[in-house]
Amino acid sequence: MVKPLVGLSLTGGVRHDDHSQFGGATTFGANANYTPNNGATNIRMSYGEGFKAPSLYQLYGTDVGNAGLRPERSKSYDIGFDQRLGGDRAILSVTAFRRDTKDQINYDYSIGLYGGYNNLDRTRAKGVEAMLTLKPVDALTFTAAYSYVDARDRNTDARLPRRAANAVSVSADYVWPFGLSTGATVTMVGDSFNDATNAVRLDGYAVADVRASFPIMENLEIYGRIDNLTDEKYATVHGYGTYGRSAFGGVRVRF
Numbered sequence: 001m002v003k004p005l006v007g008l009s010l011t012g013g014v015r016h017d018d019h020s021q022f023g024g025a026t027t028f029g030a031n032a033n034y035t036p037n038n039g040a041t042n043i044r045m046s047y048g049e050g051f052k053a054p055s056l057y058q059l060y061g062t063d064v065g066n067a068g069l070r071p072e073r074s075k076s077y078d079i080g081f082d083q084r085l086g087g088d089r090a091i092l093s094v095t096a097f098r099r100d101t102k103d104q105i106n107y108d109y110s111i112g113l114y115g116g117y118n119n120l121d122r123t124r125a126k127g128v129e130a131m132l133t134l135k136p137v138d139a140l141t142f143t144a145a146y147s148y149v150d151a152r153d154r155n156t157d158a159r160l161p162r163r164a165a166n167a168v169s170v171s172a173d174y175v176w177p178f179g180l181s182t183g184a185t186v187t188m189v190g191d192s193f194n195d196a197t198n199a200v201r202l203d204g205y206a207v208a209d210v211r212a213s214f215p216i217m218e219n220l221e222i223y224g225r226i227d228n229l230t231d232e233k234y235a236t237v238h239g240y241g242t243y244g245r246s247a248f249g250g251v252r253v254r255f
Helices: 056-060
Strands: 002-005 008-019 023-034 041-052 072-085 090-108 116-137 140-153 166-175 181-189 205-217 220-227 246-253
Touching: none
Parallel strands: none
Antiparallel strands: 002 008, 008 023, 023 041, 041 072, 072 090, 090 116, 116 140, 140 166, 166 181, 181 205, 205 220, 220 246
16 A cells, blocks of 8 residues: 555555466456545545456356356446545445456356356446435434446347346434334335346335344344335246245344
8 A cells, every 4th residue: 555645545456366277367456545634535446357267066067057158357447435424424425336347157047947157248337326324313323325237238238137227225223222223224126137138027126124133231132133024026036036024033142
């Protein structure tokens, strides 16, 4: 890490992967962060390269493996900022990003009886992510997040399978004076497509989750949560259901 100016930090790195089947690959990464006002504002940029060899299952898995798979290679760029307001009472983060991938490994449900893996020649995912955290009082926290992702096959201009363009989540957490913590999250995900040709649409959905925890001793607490509170029927993969309303509980020990 180097700091050429007050508030500015620069980092960089180099990584080399040596794969017995796919040979060597050297990748680079760099980050820049600038804070002009003692941490209230942080402006950030990054660049990264990636190399991902197919797993043994992707290559040789029964019925789904593809011994002809090629490794993924990618380049990623992002720029964004974090802004604190009123101390830590409000924090706004916004990030714009782009990722270009060569030979992206994809699971294609149209291959064979059970589907299988293949490579997508050229893909690009670009978009923006935003998050706002509000803490009007110490015991109460609101968080809202939004993401927009335009992920496409650059050869066909079709949207990449099972990647919704829009997603929103809103949550609230409150710590009661007697120690009980409660919270709820609502997640909304837009439509997507199940296949690379965009022939099978997956409908968007909204799911609500609630949670609570209570300390019994300094290092011991009980907790519980209910996922999919409204028992929403939805699918993230065509033909495969997801869990309905589910309840969980337990004891958490900290050492």
